[in-house]
Amino acid sequence: MLAWNFIKHFPCKNLSRHILRDRVRPLCLFTFSTPPSSFSITASLSYSSSSSSSCFTDESFTAPYLSVRIHCPKHVLDPFSEALLCFGASSVTVDEDIDEDAASGSSLVSKEICIELIFPVHEEVKMCISQAANSIGLKEIPKFKVEIGDEQDWITKNQELFQPVEIAEMLWIVPEWTSPPVTEAVNIILNPGFAFGTGEHPTTKLCLLLLQSLIKGGEAFLDYGTGSGILAIAALKFGAASSVGVDIDPLAIKSASHNAALNNIPLEKLELHLAPSEDSSSGREIPLRKQQFDVVIANILLNPVMELADHILSFAKPGATIGISGILSEQLTNIIERYSPFLEDISVATIGDWVCMSGTKKGKFIDN
């Protein structure tokens, strides 16, 4: 915290303004001073058959990239990696296996290690490498080899990761290419593409469990930030009368509509709307009436959920339940501060570092 006092009084240009969003309260810049073991995330590899299902991507995902293998003297690995990132590399990967193979295969102790770099396709790889090598005082430029990256490879690997998830007893999320493990359960079939929401993430689980407890039958549900459409579809499966999914990402809308079809949801039950993104100047409003919904859930991130609070609340009927997630427990106080003027009976559910806050909208319901 002391650092900020120095920087504030310093005559030079205040760099902090360029980095932090919140000028008034200079929070500690880095919350990552705890040992690395604090953010452990497990995912399991699925050995199931090939994912021949279609993949919802746009050009940015299948954009070509350059994959470079380069030798690096072991003793300069760290500075060289840093330098490469400074001068244009998008990523630097050190594969531990290669090191082992090299060490066990030869009688000589290898003084070099092979690292893998990714570059944007238009980057001048040779120039970047030579600048990086120069900046750390390497006498010669290490050998390297450039290839066009194979995007199909990593996209396929990512799809294979997705396997059936049991959210609660008799509630499963099942990938499109697998048959449900428990046929009698409520099975939500999904092909998430690159939209968020496979059921594995703690926030998705929290929201699904909240939904399950709230939907009794006949409700109108709004899924703000629908991603793969998982919550909108789940609400209908639990008995809601109708669901509306909103997202700023056209890929999400595509993915959600594909998933609705997978679950045999008729068009009139699930409406999807593309919300105008921040930079869009079209001024287009989402065609939904205010105070239309009995349950509203927004599982996004702290900033959108704070900025859109009034907007999200406006769609809920008085007495409706609002659920907010995508929030870390350290961000909870901000959310509660922002939403508590409008909500009562606020409760919080937690899984790991993630929380879901829910409450009922204040105000009298005017029955016309």
Place this chain on the structure above:
Amino acid sequence: MAAAAKEILTRRPVAATIRLTVPAGGARPAPPVGPALGQYRLNLMAFCKDFNARTQKYKPDTPMAVTITAFKDNSFEFTVKSPTVSWYIKKAAGVDKGSTRPGHLTVTTLSVGHVYEIAKVKQTDPFCQYMPLESICKSIIGTANSMGIKIVKDLE
């Protein structure tokens, strides 16, 4: 002592260490995140959601330096650090790229005060907290020089 030994024995085997620059709040499964993490079968969406949530306090698109440890069982951990020193230098100097011939061609200059300010911010990085400010300053000056940016006492 026994507990520490046990921890070492059960420590998960590492498949790879990945370093990336990712814009704060803007991680997406596209390159470079996609191929770099996808290669080791790490859950891309989980990383993006986690990273984006943890970098909400930064101005959108500030390039953050991320180091990911990918374990052989496809789980992972990551640490996020403040923007790279070169980013700060470019911001402070107001230039887009460093010099194409560092050592021969000076692009612009920065003052000692800028270096000090950057060092103070970098000192709050994890793993940098106990480094003397002088060492951090020297390293910043070194990076600046290699980018063709000269450090002067005062800007005119």
